[in-house]
Amino acid sequence: NAGVTQTPKFQVLKTGQSMTLQCAQDMNHNSMYWYRQDPGMGLRLIYYSASEGTTDKGEVPNGYNVSRLNKREFSLRLESAAPSQTSVYFCASTLAANEQFFGPGTRLTVL
């Protein structure tokens, strides 16, 4: 099993450009999450999907949209990137009542 995979690993954008971060899991997990990690700020929840077909806002949803494409895939879209969105983005998934499994992360720089 690959676990949780994310693409791309690195990305540089110019202000105003758009992009989609992809996340997939092969563990048959119900819930999936997107976090951003900034120095000294910990992991802040952007959006989550408790089950296929549902999505909910987290702590810092502004400037982002998500799509739970199917049970395996949960994508994060930046419609108009801003320098404040420079961060490391982690996707995570969980089955039931237990740990979250994290992907390797995407390092995004917005110039």
Place this chain on the structure above:
Amino acid sequence: GENVEQHPSTLSVQEGDSAVIKCTYSDSASNYFPWYKQELGKRPQLIIDIRSNVGEKKDQRIAVTLNKTAKHFSLHITETQPEDSAVYFCAASRTSYDKVIFGPGTSLSVIP
């Protein structure tokens, strides 16, 4: 919504000493409290978790305690080793299906 605070933000200990990290949470309905370890450049990984019906849980050198009345929980690492050096995050959620809110992290350095 839930707010999780964590102290200290940095912690240095001598190898073999104990390390304690403390967290507080705001939502009295939270009942699941995991701890994650993140080594430099890697993804966070669960090291231990505790639920509201348990006051303490141990796993070898790691233990977690929970005080629901005071809304705080702590991570205890005994006999620290250099490989324990990492950033540790506490978190809280109402259920493990619900959103999980993380604390800001503690950078632990174990000095050989």
